[in-house]
Amino acid sequence: xxxxxGFFTQNSLKxxxxxxxxxxEFEFQFVNLGEGEQRSEExxxxxxxxxxxxxxxxxxxxxxxxAICRYVxxxxxxxxxxxxxxxxxxxxxxxxxxxxxxxxxxTKMFFEAVIRPKFKLGDPDEVGVAEANKFAxxxxxxxxGLLQDxxxxxxxxxxxxxxxxxAYIEQHRAIEFSLDAYPNVKQWFESIDGRESIARARARLAx
Ligand SMILES: N[C@@H](CCC(=O)N[C@@H](CS)C(=O)NCC(=O)O)C(=O)O
Numbered sequence: 001x002x003x004x005x006g007f008f009t010q011n012s013l014k015x016x017x018x019x020x021x022x023x024x025e026f027e028f029q030f031v032n033l034g035e036g037e038q039r040s041e042e043x044x045x046x047x048x049x050x051x052x053x054x055x056x057x058x059x060x061x062x063x064x065x066x067a068i069c070r071y072v073x074x075x076x077x078x079x080x081x082x083x084x085x086x087x088x089x090x091x092x093x094x095x096x097x098x099x100x101x102x103x104x105x106x107t108k109m110f111f112e113a114v115i116r117p118k119f120k121l122g123d124p125d126e127v128g129v130a131e132a133n134k135f136a137x138x139x140x141x142x143x144x145g146l147l148q149d150x151x152x153x154x155x156x157x158x159x160x161x162x163x164x165x166x167a168y169i170e171q172h173r174a175i176e177f178s179l180d181a182y183p184n185v186k187q188w189f190e191s192i193d194g195r196e197s198i199a200r201a202r203a204r205l206a207x
Contacts, residue, residue, distance in 0.1 A: 002026035003056040007033045011065040012053040014167040018069045020197035028204045069160045090154040094161040102139040103168030108132040110171040140182045147184035166192045
């Protein structure tokens with residue numbers, strides 16, 4: 001059985017969404033970052049980076065949400081991470097795009113609007129927010145064009161890339177960023193938002 005350590009934020013949510021969509025059996029252990037639990041000696045023994053999400057399986061540990069999503073789908077032989085090499089690369093391509101680009105900008109805006117004030121982490125980075133907003137809008141336009149011809153990001157099928165990307169885009173709610181200008185993204189977002197796997201994952205966190 002898998003054991004996942006996580007918090008409310010998007011990196012943990014990606015892995016929770018994928019585990020629930022796979023129908024995997026797993027235990028979820030909440031790590032309260034607000035209380036500094038990631039810096040406890042017990043947690044430090046499990047991971048050198050002191051971050052969530054963290055997966056335990058078969059006596060091994062794994063960090064990095066992308067690596068965790070790929071691993072759990074792989075172990076489950078799931079079509080959510082296709083075996084075909086090119087199809088798999090397309091899934092990886094979109095996961096990397098969201099980690100490095102569009103998801104990164106949403107995370108920056110979420111950090112500035114929610115995390116920084118909540119944990120009193122100093123002065124807001126207004127220049128950084130303006131840059132994130134500009135690039136997020138440019139890149140949402142690209143994704144909106146892609147989703148005009150397909151319901152999903154890769155290979156015309158739901159994959160771990162969609163769930164991974166969804167967790168980033170989901171941050172738009174907390175920062176009051178409207179998706180109205182991107183109707184295909186909005187439709188894609190809502191179709192994932194309504195999935196039972198997402199509801200089960202949220203119930204684990206009692207969100
Ligand atoms: N690239 C990592 C990022 C992990 C990460 O930054 N986790 C944050 C929560 S979203 C964390 O654990 N922060 C606690 C800390 O840095 O002390 C991933 O995708 O898993």
